Amino acid sequence: xxxxxxxxxxxxxxxxxxxxxxxxxxxxxxCQTYNQTADTEEEAREQMMRDLIPECAKGVYLQGPIYxxxxxxxxxxxNTFANFNFTVLDTCPVHIGNNVFIGPNVSLVTxxxxxxxxERNIKFRPDGTAYDDEYAKPITIGxxxxxxxxxxxxxxxxIGEGCVIGAGSVVxxxxxxxxxxxxxxxxxIRQITEADSIRDRADLW
Numbered sequence: 283x284x285x286x287x288x289x290x291x292x293x294x295x296x297x298x299x300x301x302x303x304x305x306x307x308x309x310x311x312x313c314q315t316y317n318q319t320a321d322t323e324e325e326a327r328e329q330m331m332r333d334l335i336p337e338c339a340k341g342v343y344l345q346g347p348i349y350x351x352x353x354x355x356x357x358x359x360x361n362t363f364a365n366f367n368f369t370v371l372d373t374c375p376v377h378i379g380n381n382v383f384i385g386p387n388v389s390l391v392t393x394x395x396x397x398x399x400x401e402r403n404i405k406f407r408p409d410g411t412a413y414d415d416e417y418a419k420p421i422t423i424g425x426x427x428x429x430x431x432x433x434x435x436x437x438x439x440x441i442g443e444g445c446v447i448g449a450g451s452v453v454x455x456x457x458x459x460x461x462x463x464x465x466x467x468x469x470x471i472r473q474i475t476e477a478d479s480i481r482d483r484a485d486l487w
Contacts, residue, residue: 290355292374294417302352309334309353317347339380344368359425364388374418374437379425385449388429392418392437424459446474 283291285299295302312334319327327346332338334350337357344364350356355372359380366386370376374392378384394417396402404412419437423429427441430449441447441457448464457463461470480486 289373289418290375292417292419294415296413297416298411298413305352305354309350312353313348313350316344319346321346358382365431373416374420376420377422379423379427379443381426382423383428385429385431385433387432389434390421390423391434392421394418394437444474 283293284301285295285297286301288295289297289302297303312330316327316330316334319330321327331342331344334353335356335358336354339358339360339362341361342358342363345366345368347367348364349367349369351371351373353370353372355374356370356376356378358378359382361380362378362382362384364384365388367388368384369389369391371389371391371393376390376392378390396415401415404414406412419439421435421437422440423435424441424443424445426444427447428445429435429441429447430451432450433447433453434451435441435447435453439453439456441453442459442461444460445457446462447453447457447468448462450466451464451468452466453463453468455467457468457470460474462472462474463470
């Protein structure tokens with residue numbers, strides 16, 4: 283297996299691999315340029331976004347600043363919106379569905395590191411180059427979800443369709459569809475039902 287194949291399969295891989303380094307470097311440069319481009323320059327930003335994230339459907343809007351590790355290993359569905367400071371470490375595949383709302387300062391982080399520092403610390407090859415033992419787990423966000431501000435989703439998590447994840451939550455385990463879930467660690471509070479309709483809120487109209 284190549285180092286990229288190992289990485290995407292969730293196995294220990296070498297992050298200093300030249301192919302991976304080239305993809306990361308391209309992504310980081312595109313993010314930097316995107317973040318320095320005014321949101322009024324819509325065509326330029328859209329082209330950069332599609333260069334960064336080839337699997338990006340129509341109607342996606344990333345407010346910026348954005349921070350992607352690779353971009354190439356993320357897919358984003360139609361009409362998805364991400365607010366300020368969206369961070370995606372897509373060492374393993376990240377799948378974001380259609381009509382997903384992402385609040386400010388949300389992070390989707392797939393990388394995993396050994397718990398034992400003897401295995402986690404930076405190591406050096408005989409030629410002096412540094413490396414570490416790391417791996418990753420994928421993240422899936424279903425259609426029609428809302429991740430409120432300052433949410434962190436860790437590797438290996440699937441959030442089902444129609445979920446709302448409360449502000450400041452750290453999601454470390456799967457969330458079933460149509461759930462309201464909050465906290466650190468994030469836990470399901472209840473199901474989202476017709477009773478949550480804003481049409482029944484007289485104070486809002």
